[in-house]
Amino acid sequence: MSRIGVFVCHCGLNIAKTIRVSELAEFASTLPDVVVARDYRFMCSTPGQEMIANDIKEHRLDRVIVTACSPLMHEHTFRKVIEKAGLNQYMLTIVNIREQVSWVTSDIEEGTAKAKALLNGAVYRARLLAPLSSRVIDVNSGVMIVGGGIAGIQAALELANTGKKVYLVEKNSTIGGHMAQFDKTFPTLDCSACILTPKMDAVLQHPNITLMTYCEISEVKGFVGNFDIKVRQKARYVNHDKCNACLACTEKCPGKGISEWDEGLVKRKAIHIPFPQAVPQKPVIDRDACTYFLKGKCRLCEKVCEQKAIDFEQQDTFIDVKVGAVIVATGYNLMDTSPLVQYGYGKYPGVYSALEAERLFNSAGPTSGKVTLRDGKEPQAIAILHCIGSRDKNNYEHCSRVCCMYSLKFAHLFKEKTSADVYQFYIDIRAAGKGYEEFYNRIIEEDVKFIRGKVARVAESSDEPGRLIVEAEDTITGKFVQLPVDMVVLSPAMIPREDSKEVGRLFNLSTDKHGFFMERHPKLAPLSTMSEGIFIAGTCQSPKDIPDTVAQANGAAAEALTIVSREKMELEATTAMVNPASCCGCQNCVRVCPYGAPLFNYEKGVSEINEALCKGCGLCASVCPTSAIIARHFTNEQVLAEIEGLMEF
Amino acid sequence: MSFEPKILGIACNWCTYTGADLAGTTRLHYPPNVRVVRVMCSSRINPSFIFRAFQLGADGVLVGGCHPGDCHYNTGNLYARRRLAVTKKILEFAGLEPGRFRVEWISASEGNKFAEVVQEFTAQIKELGPQQKLKIDELQEKA
Numbered sequence: 001m002s003r004i005g006v007f008v009c010h011c012g013l014n015i016a017k018t019i020r021v022s023e024l025a026e027f028a029s030t031l032p033d034v035v036v037a038r039d040y041r042f043m044c045s046t047p048g049q050e051m052i053a054n055d056i057k058e059h060r061l062d063r064v065i066v067t068a069c070s071p072l073m074h075e076h077t078f079r080k081v082i083e084k085a086g087l088n089q090y091m092l093t094i095v096n097i098r099e100q101v102s103w104v105t106s107d108i109e110e111g112t113a114k115a116k117a118l119l120n121g122a123v124y125r126a127r128l129l130a131p132l133s134s135r136v137i138d139v140n141s142g143v144m145i146v147g148g149g150i151a152g153i154q155a156a157l158e159l160a161n162t163g164k165k166v167y168l169v170e171k172n173s174t175i176g177g178h179m180a181q182f183d184k185t186f187p188t189l190d191c192s193a194c195i196l197t198p199k200m201d202a203v204l205q206h207p208n209i210t211l212m213t214y215c216e217i218s219e220v221k222g223f224v225g226n227f228d229i230k231v232r233q234k235a236r237y238v239n240h241d242k243c244n245a246c247l248a249c250t251e252k253c254p255g256k257g258i259s260e261w262d263e264g265l266v267k268r269k270a271i272h273i274p275f276p277q278a279v280p281q282k283p284v285i286d287r288d289a290c291t292y293f294l295k296g297k298c299r300l301c302e303k304v305c306e307q308k309a310i311d312f313e314q315q316d317t318f319i320d321v322k323v324g325a326v327i328v329a330t331g332y333n334l335m336d337t338s339p340l341v342q343y344g345y346g347k348y349p350g351v352y353s354a355l356e357a358e359r360l361f362n363s364a365g366p367t368s369g370k371v372t373l374r375d376g377k378e379p380q381a382i383a384i385l386h387c388i389g390s391r392d393k394n395n396y397e398h399c400s401r402v403c404c405m406y407s408l409k410f411a412h413l414f415k416e417k418t419s420a421d422v423y424q425f426y427i428d429i430r431a432a433g434k435g436y437e438e439f440y441n442r443i444i445e446e447d448v449k450f451i452r453g454k455v456a457r458v459a460e461s462s463d464e465p466g467r468l469i470v471e472a473e474d475t476i477t478g479k480f481v482q483l484p485v486d487m488v489v490l491s492p493a494m495i496p497r498e499d500s501k502e503v504g505r506l507f508n509l510s511t512d513k514h515g516f517f518m519e520r521h522p523k524l525a526p527l528s529t530m531s532e533g534i535f536i537a538g539t540c541q542s543p544k545d546i547p548d549t550v551a552q553a554n555g556a557a558a559e560a561l562t563i564v565s566r567e568k569m570e571l572e573a574t575t576a577m578v579n580p581a582s583c584c585g586c587q588n589c590v591r592v593c594p595y596g597a598p599l600f601n602y603e604k605g606v607s608e609i610n611e612a613l614c615k616g617c618g619l620c621a622s623v624c625p626t627s628a629i630i631a632r633h634f635t636n637e638q639v640l641a642e643i644e645g646l647m648e649f
Numbered sequence: 650m651s652f653e654p655k656i657l658g659i660a661c662n663w664c665t666y667t668g669a670d671l672a673g674t675t676r677l678h679y680p681p682n683v684r685v686v687r688v689m690c691s692s693r694i695n696p697s698f699i700f701r702a703f704q705l706g707a708d709g710v711l712v713g714g715c716h717p718g719d720c721h722y723n724t725g726n727l728y729a730r731r732r733l734a735v736t737k738k739i740l741e742f743a744g745l746e747p748g749r750f751r752v753e754w755i756s757a758s759e760g761n762k763f764a765e766v767v768q769e770f771t772a773q774i775k776e777l778g779p780q781q782k783l784k785i786d787e788l789q790e791k792a
Contacts, residue, residue: 099673594723617722618693647705
């Protein structure tokens with residue numbers, strides 16, 4: 001016979017509006033083993049928590065049911081409450097009557113009836129709860145950061161400055177990310193490289209940061225506090241321990257590859273560093289462009305290298321890294337706009353993507369900072385097209401947040417560098433951010449022409465060969481506009497990296513329908529994920545600008561620190577165990593477990609579970625033909641009792 | 650009074666349960682007939698949970714897990730998928746109407762999918778009427 005206390009929360013009107021909470025509490029008091037049932041406006045508030053604690057003592061409760069919001073919100077809070085009051089923290093059941101009842105129901109009869117059924121199930125389940133003892137584990141103090149853009153760089157420096165060991169993993173041969181490609185940053189127009197490269201260099205010099213460029217994650221094992229990550233070091237064909245960064249090889253190389261950094265606008269050498277301030281300053285060979293790899297002879301780089309650093313035999317290697325926490329900051333891509341044939345990207349040489357335009361402004365870019373078309377001429381009229389693929393139900397519904405502002409920046413730079421007329425074709429100008437509206441007003445003053453209307457088509461001019469016609473409806477005047485221009489810049493949707501689904505799979509991150517990583521809670525846990533110990537920062541979560549990205553990176557660093565600054569931490573006790581008396585030795589559990597937690601003890605002829613490896617999914621319990629495996633906190637008896645309770649009403 | 654079916658939902662913690670929470674957070678309304686039991690992984694679902702629910706008079710059972718390949722526990726839902734496919738066959742062999750048992754992969758971001766599935770499934774069960782094939786007192790009556 002157990003002694004259960006039921007505590008029904010109103011959550012203001014969030015719950016009380018569509019569930020009769022006092023009736024629910026009265027109903028609870030009629031259920032078996034319930035010795036006290038109350039309702040209160042905010043159970044999670046201090047008086048609410050005290051009410052529970054007092055009742056535990058006064059009524060000698062041994063089990064508590066909190067009927068409130070989702071267990072994903074406050075299970076932890078109430079576990080601490082009952083633990084403080086002397087109960088084992090697992091003697092708690094949460095009934096989710098907010099997210100799964102009151103918020104999805106408009107009828108108070110329906111809501112109350114459903115809440116009663118759920119509560120009845122919870123009482124049945126609670127009667128069978130058993131105390132569990134938490135596991136305490138040692139915590140590794142290192143942190144891995146995946147992605148070496150501004151988010152990863154910022155987080156790495158913050159963490160390294162606290163004295164923690166940081167492994168910064170980047171798939172390209174340099175860190176810097178997209179920010180390294182920009183010329184100026186809005187709204188201050190400060191030089192992107194000037195503010196970024198000192199940080200890149202600080203990463204390289206920092207004694208606590210191990211920089212792992214040209215690396216990819218190949219396997220992630222373990223759990224919060226003890227991740228065991230296998231990193232693939234891709235073959236660079238240059239021994240970086242020997243290379244002294246003289247770059248003589250890059251001068252002699254005859255191979256031609258596409259410059260990723262210059263968005264394919266120019267070629268680069270096969271052996272190369274991506275850009276002059278790359279970190280590290282040591283080259284890699286692009287196999288697909290290397291004359292030796294393609295034709296079997298050349299090896300000019302080898303001949304000029306005094307350090308004997310070139311190694312055509314180099315293979316991929318694997319490095320094992322152990323860390324306590326991980327920050328994923330893998331950034332974004334711009335949508336490929338060539339499938340949107342109406343804009344002519346890839347068809348007309350005068351149509352550029354936003355990142356290509358960035359490179360045209362940059363003094364280290366393909367045109368040394370001069371704005372010229374592909375034929376070398378200076379444009380006389382330029383149209384900047386907003387919302388290409390974003391705010392578009394046929395492609396990406398989301399607003400990419402930065403395009404309005406960088407389009408305004410482009411307009412300023414075009415005005416500064418050319419004598420062209422500049423036109424903005426926009427749906428709305430979204431200038432929410434510190435100094436953004438002011439920047440917008442400044443650009444209006446600079447004689448940039450704003451046409452409110454989404455462009456329908458970019459076509460070739462029939463009168464003036466080589467020129468383009470931009471067609472749109474000006475929704476302010478209601479007139480159809482046909483504007484001849486020489487250059488069109490598209491501001492495409494910001495989308496997740498092409499490999500975000502795979503990265504998500506490796507780190508057990510959920511993704512939204514487009515592949516952006518999901519945060520644990522959209523407002524209150526925007527940097528945590530459902531995988532404990534793994535955090536996200538920057539544009540891999542959603543489109544955002546540099547200030548927000550940097551702020552998130554700092555936040556993620558602090559979150560990671562809350563884990564790795566501890567020597568030990570408590571883990572969920574909800575693991576599986578084997579009852580050796582009924583184990584038949586079939587070893588099904590050993591075969592199915594993704595973590596290798598069950599091991600077969602040949603001496604005793606039974607399986608045993610290594611609790612340090614068990615994550616508590618309960619798979620083994622379901623494949624056990626003799627029910628010898630017990631999934632703690634989700635035992636067959638507990639789940640069946642809950643089902644029975646649910647079906648009674 | 651119109652027939653209001655009792656439907657058992659079993660949802661994994663990481664995807665479908667979180668997706669159901671999201672449906673709530675975004676205030677998507679759906680019929681109240683599905684009552685959800687949370688398990689950590691769809692692979693935890695022992696077929697006996699489903700058989701028992703039908704014996705106790707459930708008019709339908711809806712199981713939700715992460716999309717295959719996206720399981721929080723790597724491969725758990727792949728085992729669940731096979732086991733539940735067999736479960737469905739056994740249920741039908743035992744005489745249950747095919748439409749009463751359904752498995753759906755609903756991710757944590759698919760609150761709208763959760764609401765849609767519940768709406769659709771509830772309507773389907775209403776169409777089928779009360780479940781009598783596996784309900785225990787019905788069985789006892791027959792015996």
